Amino acid sequence: MVSRRHILRIGGGLLAGLAWPRLPLAAEAVEIRMQGNADGSQVWFNPIGLRIKPGQTIRWVNLDPGNSHTATAYHPKNFERPLRIPEGAEPWNSDYLLPSESFSVTVKDEGVYDFFCVPHEHAGMVGRIIVGQPDRSPAADPSGQVAGGEPIPEIALRAFPSVAEIMRRGIVRPA
Numbered sequence: 001m002v003s004r005r006h007i008l009r010i011g012g013g014l015l016a017g018l019a020w021p022r023l024p025l026a027a028e029a030v031e032i033r034m035q036g037n038a039d040g041s042q043v044w045f046n047p048i049g050l051r052i053k054p055g056q057t058i059r060w061v062n063l064d065p066g067n068s069h070t071a072t073a074y075h076p077k078n079f080e081r082p083l084r085i086p087e088g089a090e091p092w093n094s095d096y097l098l099p100s101e102s103f104s105v106t107v108k109d110e111g112v113y114d115f116f117c118v119p120h121e122h123a124g125m126v127g128r129i130i131v132g133q134p135d136r137s138p139a140a141d142p143s144g145q146v147a148g149g150e151p152i153p154e155i156a157l158r159a160f161p162s163v164a165e166i167m168r169r170g171i172v173r174p175a
Helices: 004-019 118-123 154-159 163-169
Strands: 029-036 043-046 049-052 056-062 102-107 111-116 126-131
Touching: 029 049, 049 056, 049 163, 111 118, 118 154, 126 163
Parallel strands: 029 056, 049 126
Antiparallel strands: 029 043, 056 102, 111 126
């Protein structure tokens, strides 16, 4: 015979299991919002730093009603920018996204991926994604500038969260 105490234990275990935070599956998309304040004087990605699994999809959504934005990988194929994604990884460029539009990329190669908004890089609108474990990809270099391409503006370099902070926190939101 099943006792009341046994049923309560099973029910409590099920509730505890449901309350446990679950890790996102590789097939789940992770959203990065493109945002700005009402007068357009500040723009940002949210989150600015993110750690995901290989094969996971990132979806950028423009939630800024007053601006168009891009999600563009630092890569020589994109406006002769320096390489700041793993060598051999496929670069992306969303083109201009109007308010409420979105763009998605699935990343498979492990490493550090830096990206920027073409019209707002000089305002520090940049972000960093770590896929799996960071490696010796160009963006993992803490010194900032890497050889090749146009130099990255200082305000953008200062805006990147560190690899260590992303590894520690998983998600880094703008300050």
